Amino acid sequence: MPEFRNDNELQKALRGAGLRPTRQRMALAELLFGQGDRHLTAETLHEEAQRNAVSVSLATVYNTLHQFTEAGLLREVAIEGSKTYFDTNTSDHCHFFLEREGTLEDISPEAIDFNRLPEPPAGMKISRVDVLVRLVEQD
Amino acid sequence: MPEFRNDNELQKALRGAGLRPTRQRMALAELLFGQGDRHLTAETLHEEAQRNAVSVSLATVYNTLHQFTEAGLLREVAIEGSKTYFDTNTSDHCHFFLEREGTLEDISPEAIDFNRLPEPPAGMKISRVDVLVRLVEQD
DNA sequence: ATTTGTGCAAATCGTTTGCATCTGA
DNA sequence: TCAGATGCAAACGATTTGCACAAAT
Numbered sequence: 001m002p003e004f005r006n007d008n009e010l011q012k013a014l015r016g017a018g019l020r021p022t023r024q025r026m027a028l029a030e031l032l033f034g035q036g037d038r039h040l041t042a043e044t045l046h047e048e049a050q051r052n053a054v055s056v057s058l059a060t061v062y063n064t065l066h067q068f069t070e071a072g073l074l075r076e077v078a079i080e081g082s083k084t085y086f087d088t089n090t091s092d093h094c095h096f097f098l099e100r101e102g103t104l105e106d107i108s109p110e111a112i113d114f115n116r117l118p119e120p121p122a123g124m125k126i127s128r129v130d131v132l133v134r135l136v137e138q139d
Numbered sequence: 140m141p142e143f144r145n146d147n148e149l150q151k152a153l154r155g156a157g158l159r160p161t162r163q164r165m166a167l168a169e170l171l172f173g174q175g176d177r178h179l180t181a182e183t184l185h186e187e188a189q190r191n192a193v194s195v196s197l198a199t200v201y202n203t204l205h206q207f208t209e210a211g212l213l214r215e216v217a218i219e220g221s222k223t224y225f226d227t228n229t230s231d232h233c234h235f236f237l238e239r240e241g242t243l244e245d246i247s248p249e250a251i252d253f254n255r256l257p258e259p260p261a262g263m264k265i266s267r268v269d270v271l272v273r274l275v276e277q278d
Numbered sequence: 279a280t281t282t283g284t285g286c287a288a289a290t291c292g293t294t295t296g297c298a299t300c301t302g303a
Numbered sequence: 304t305c306a307g308a309t310g311c312a313a314a315c316g317a318t319t320t321g322c323a324c325a326a327a328t
Contacts, residue, residue: 080217
């Protein structure tokens, strides 16, 4: 859950990841990390950038999201369907998925607890456990 | 986990789902349900059909997979990335995902056990819990 | 005969890429 | 200066759709 108080910290974070703190990356990072935890797609972020008079191409948004993900600043969330979601909360946690709206919400890590996890097959190890709790309207 | 001993049972199942037992649907159903639990994509199934001299168009494979899913004969599995996977095992279970190969394996239901599940927000209920255990080679 | 399904090719959607241009160190 | 970034438009892969034809009831 990266947290940045000012542009200097942000610049340092980008530099630390081997990324030049360009105008576009700084602007996107501010949108991404400036308002708590968020779940968004490339399109969402692109639109938001335009609304905020930040001029970035969609291609750059994609590039940036992937670079930030590699740098550990974002996490990809696997949902069925076409779009890729990015989560600004990179800590270990699960998600609610509102099926009607197609949106994600974090679940606090304490709210889910495993009794047992399966043994990985020989030669393999668990890299991550994704849990998606699907929600629908109550009938 | 649908199980069909012969074409008659299969026909009945399709009819029960409001689907005409056409040549193509019967052939695809045999491929899908004739050999235990499977995880496949539209392309996979299409190729397999061609290898078995079953002539179906890719569009029909897509249609059929979705119709079978709606009918409860298949289950979609959410993986990140482009392709959609279908699982012939419709019972409640989790998956291993082999990241290197991009393939799925069932996990026996007993191997995973939740201590606690989160309370759904007001007015919502849990429709399903998807668990994906990601595996990588041991280092 | 009427309804439903099929195949093909074109259309769509999200995403990626090639390449010329620009920018930050 | 010059590697690295950006933007645009074209390319792409998976999936969907429109429509004429074929098959099932």
